[in-house]
Amino acid sequence: MSRRTRVPIGAAVLTTAVAALGVVRATGSDDATAAGGAPPPATAAVERGPLSATVSLNGTLAHRGDEDGAASPVINHAAGTYTRLPAIGDRIGCGEVLYRVDDEPVLLLCGALPAYRDLAIGDRGRDVRQLNRELHRLGDDRAAGVAVDPDDHDFTWSTRAALVHRQHRVGAEATGRVDRAAAVVLPRAARIAGTVGTLGGAARPGATVARATSDELEVQVDLEPSQQGQVRRGDRVRITLPGNRSTTGRVARIGSVARTADEDGDVGTATIPAAIRLDDRRAAHGLDQAPVRAEIVTAGVARALSVPVTALVGRTGGGLAVEVVRADGGRGLVAVRIGLVDATAGRVQVEGAVRAGDRVVVPSS
CATH class of the missing domain: 2.40.420 (conserved putative lor/sdh protein from methanococcus maripaludis s2 fold)
Known part of the structure; x- marks a missing residue:
């Protein structure tokens, strides 16, 4: 139970x-x-x-976004011209090239803290620890013959050596530092859900160039006001997929921001987004934006x-x-x-x- x-x-x-x-x-x-x-x-x-006891809802099988289900914006910090942009559906791994400005690569770095400054030897902080952790996870320190402590807050010579290896690997100038304009930080590897920038168009710092989700499929549902007190994280779910196939999952997230369907913002029509994680991701392989039926077991x-x-x-x-x-x-x-x-x-x-x-x-x- x-x-x-x-x-x-x-x-x-x-x-x-x-x-x-x-x-x-x-x-x-x-x-x-x-x-x-x-x-x-x-x-x-x-x-x-x-x-x-169950709560039955219509939902959509989609790729995971932020806590409220939306795709995360990819904010550009480089000035120049977009010379390469990702396409919808592209999957960009952490440490790989996300797009190019003036034919210079902009890398995707993964972490919770957005990039807000340049980083070089001697710098210290949470953003440096995030960089050290990512370089260690990607194996760039070992490939460079050094050891980077993933919990170190300091930008050391080992950090620089690992970063140079990463820059060489993706064809970027091996500066051994992180220029804010040459990196975008997102919570995880990205699947491109949409592009805003235009190939050949002006790249402006602070502008959104694309929107991204993770590569993980989940079921997204909206809870009505009468259901919001019944459903909780961890509740078991029976999911009916297209073709009348079924699988199971659990409620993974319940949003914190209510959404209204009408322009008047009537709170009586407000819903809360919720996400259901599949127990077996292979069950939904090849599906995207597919309608599903979710029966959440609440008691x-x-x-x-x-x-x-x-x-x-x-x-x-x-x-x-x-x-x-x-x-x-x-x-x-x-x-x-x-x-x-x-x-x-x-x-x-x-x-x-x-x-x-x-x-x-x-x-x-």
Whole structure:
């Protein structure tokens, strides 16, 4: 089971949920008996077993962007003319050439801290540690015959040697320093989602040249206001892919910024973006911007006593009941309190004077 393994019987919100399904039948008496000569009623068994509550959403299979699902802007800091730009769908690895200005390469460096200054021997700071970590991860220090400490905040001679190796490898001028204009820092390797700059156009410092996502596919959904309190990080998800193929995943991120669908900014229509990470990325290989169906499991009960939702009837004076068929063929209403509703299975958790194996009346098909 996931985060919640028990749902209190008789929760008012679940009673409302069952009523909203429009399947609760009304009865005028708390007692019922079989009429003479009447055909036997349709029945279903009271069962004990697992139930799950789910939130069902339409989503899109897309490449991961920032925390709210958007592609990250690629900000240019070089002045000149764009002489090479990436194409939509290109995959650019950390330490590789992202684009060119005046035919000079601009490298993609990976990390959380954006580039804000030039770096050279003697500099110190978090951005230097980020550079040391990346050069070590790429293996440039070992290839240059030096050892760079990935946790070092200092730009050392070893840093310079590793950087020179990287610059030689990608065809950049081997200066042994990082010019802010010659590098772009993004959180991870990039997949180009769109370009803004124009080949042959002016490259202006501070302008967006492209937009990038990661190469990781995820399911992106929007949570309605009524769902935002139900869904949490780590919840299990069943995903239906195009072609009716299915796979599984977990809620990885829930955005922090609400979005409205109308121009008036009505908060009542605001949704929160959420992202679902696939358990098996190979299941979605070759897909992009594909519509999917996501069923997020928000609660679970391992051994719930349950009946079909359609077995519920409304009691005179309020409350709910099920109509139990006795061994002698007679029938009687038994008051029940309800708990978790499993909309996928069409069953509801009940508590009352019923037990597993009892037969309850359901509408005839």
